[in-house]
Amino acid sequence: MFKKVFTAAGLATVLVWVVSAQSDLKSVVDKSMKAMGVENVKTLTISGEGGDGAVGQPYSPFSDRWRWTANKNWVRSVDFDAKAWRDVRDRSEGESANQCGGAGTTCPAPSQNGAVAVTTANNFSNQIQFAMLPLGFLKMALEKNATVSKEKKFTVLSFPMENGTAYKTNVKGFINDQGLVERVETMIDNGMLGDIKWDVTFSNYKDFGGVKFPTSIVQRQGGPKILEMAVTDVKANQPVDMTPPAGRGGRGGPGGAAKGGDGKGKGAPPEFAGGGAGKGKGGPGGPGGGGRGAPAAIESEDLGGGFWLVTGGYGAVVANFKDYIIVIEGPSGDMRADQIISEAKRLVPGKPIKYVINTHMHFDHSQGLRDFVAEGATIITNQGNKGYFERALATPHTLVPDNLQKKNPKPKIKVEYVGDMKKITDGEHEIDLYKVMNSTHNSAMLMAYLPKQKILIEADEFNVLNPTPTAPVANPNQYQINLLANIERLKLDVDRIIPIHLPNPATRKVSLQELKFSAGKS
Numbered sequence: 297m298f299k300k301v302f303t304a305a306g307l308a309t310v311l312v313w314v315v316s317a318q319s320d321l322k323s324v325v326d327k328s329m330k331a332m333g334v335e336n337v338k339t340l341t342i343s344g345e346g347g348d349g350a351v352g353q354p355y356s357p358f359s360d361r362w363r364w365t366a367n368k369n370w371v372r373s374v375d376f377d378a379k380a381w382r383d384v385r386d387r388s389e390g391e392s393a394n395q396c397g398g399a400g401t402t403c404p405a406p407s408q409n410g411a412v413a414v415t416t417a418n419n420f421s422n423q424i425q426f427a428m429l430p431l432g433f434l435k436m437a438l439e440k441n442a443t444v445s446k447e448k449k450f451t452v453l454s455f456p457m458e459n460g461t462a463y464k465t466n467v468k469g470f471i472n473d474q475g476l477v478e479r480v481e482t483m484i485d486n487g488m489l490g491d492i493k494w495d496v497t498f499s500n501y502k503d504f505g506g507v508k509f510p511t512s513i514v515q516r517q518g519g520p521k522i523l524e525m526a527v528t529d530v531k532a533n534q535p536v537d538m539t540p541p542a543g544r545g546g547r548g549g550p551g552g553a554a555k556g557g558d559g560k561g562k563g564a565p566p567e568f569a570g571g572g573a574g575k576g577k578g579g580p581g582g583p584g585g586g587g588r589g590a591p592a593a594i595e596s597e598d599l600g601g602g603f604w605l606v607t608g609g610y611g612a613v614v615a616n617f618k619d620y621i622i623v624i625e626g627p628s629g630d631m632r633a634d635q636i637i638s639e640a641k642r643l644v645p646g647k648p649i650k651y652v653i654n655t656h657m658h659f660d661h662s663q664g665l666r667d668f669v670a671e672g673a674t675i676i677t678n679q680g681n682k683g684y685f686e687r688a689l690a691t692p693h694t695l696v697p698d699n700l701q702k703k704n705p706k707p708k709i710k711v712e713y714v715g716d717m718k719k720i721t722d723g724e725h726e727i728d729l730y731k732v733m734n735s736t737h738n739s740a741m742l743m744a745y746l747p748k749q750k751i752l753i754e755a756d757e758f759n760v761l762n763p764t765p766t767a768p769v770a771n772p773n774q775y776q777i778n779l780l781a782n783i784e785r786l787k788l789d790v791d792r793i794i795p796i797h798l799p800n801p802a803t804r805k806v807s808l809q810e811l812k813f814s815a816g817k818s
């Protein structure tokens with residue numbers, strides 16, 4: 297396969313290599329298909345169980361899985377000619393009790409039996425998903441005219457892929473000496489983590505009526521698992537139905553980090569889904585930012601005493617301390633962080649932004665932190681995140697360079713930690729930071745209290761209900777019950793709550809009574 301051809305002319309050598317690689321590709325793919333018994337396979341019906349994860353929304357920053365949804369009675373039917381697949385599965389909470397994570401409004405998340413989603417490999421991420429099946433990979437390698445090389449015991453097929461106009465990457469698949477595809481990997485951009493590896497490992501191949509198929513499929517994105525399936529049965533060439541489910545496509549896969557907050561206010565796009573997004577809405581990402589439709593104007597509300605609320609997306613609070621500015625929350629990404637930073641500088645000219653306070657590590661609440669780092673800011677977060685941001689925010693962002701990548705490709709991330717409580721004051725201004733105890737949303741959650749203004753700033757523990765309750769609600773959400781318990785435990789005198797996911801209109805005053813009603817209390 298890889299005869300080295302030595303000639304006097306370098307050009308001739310190159311030509312020989314190209315021709316040789318093309319014939320190699322066909323023979324490698326043929327051999328692999330034969331080894332797996334899939335030469336004549338048009339469809340596969342794969343049964344098993346497992347789960348999938350919502351990127352950027354884990355309960356703990358150090359979890360080995362993204363925020364997990366369990367899939368039982370999972371049947372994935374793949375039509376390889378149509379490059380489409382249908383998932384039918386019973387979906388339920390995949391995290392432990394009272395430790396759910398984000399990307400949902402309740403803990404535990406509601407179960408859904410027989411959830412149906414049909415996905416077509418019509419965009420970048422779904423094409424990668426298709427390539428993350430052994431036969432899907434071989435078909436794409438042929439179609440994309442993959443190059444062939446050798447890495448240790450593996451024959452490696454590699455082809456380029458474009459994510460729209462955003463960036464180019466490569467997809468690589470590793471075929472072992474028995475002709476079985478063992479691994480497929482690529483590098484993708486994640487707004488928070490930068491260049492991350494998305495890979496799938498196929499192991500414990502078994503013979504299912506002549507077709508060899510892995511009984512273990514594990515996909516990881518940026519480290520944690522994003523999809524896992526223990527395969528119990530595979531049938532080839534069964535009829536498969538790619539009719540989209542009725543309505544909005546059932547519940548799609550879980551969303552990734554929410555992309556809202558720059559005024560788009562939508563959830564995560566379906567291409568972030570781990571287990572194949574449904575048609576239509578995609579998964580429930582984090583709640584969107586302020587506005588829907590056109591980006592809201594960047595405005596700020598004077599909270600008094602040198603504090604302002606910045607609206608027009610995810611909320612942030614600017615504090616004018618004696619020698620510097622403190623900003624509470626660096627959400628969404630460069631676009632929103634740029635808006636908050638320029639508004640802070642307009643409100644408080646001539647002072648540096650020394651600190652940015654982070655409520656929790658969910659990506660929609662921390663994806664703007666790198667932009668604050670580019671401004672020289674130190675991050676303040678709960679000690680439960682110790683070591684996380686130093687590593688997560690220092691990663692290269694070469695596929696889609698952000699402000700920090702352009703300014704300082706090897707940044708040192710400065711982080712200060714808060715335990716259960718920390719008071720920050722210059723004698724005149726004061727911010728009290730408290731850990732939210734027993735949060736079911738995130739293991740290291742901070743809320744900020746401004747004692748002079750009697751304002752509590754919190755993220756995701758209370759996103760206002762619609763309509764606004766005027767009496768105790770039935771079946772209150774655990775998030776709200778727990779936030780109220782924290783406020784009562786600390787005996788905080790709260791006149792107003794500012795949820796980082798701002799109400800509508802953004803400057804509407806959310807009272808403690810509104811939280812009480814939302815928590816089912818009078």
Ligand SMILES: [Zn+2]
Nearest residue numbers: 398658737756
């Ligand atoms: Zn969250």
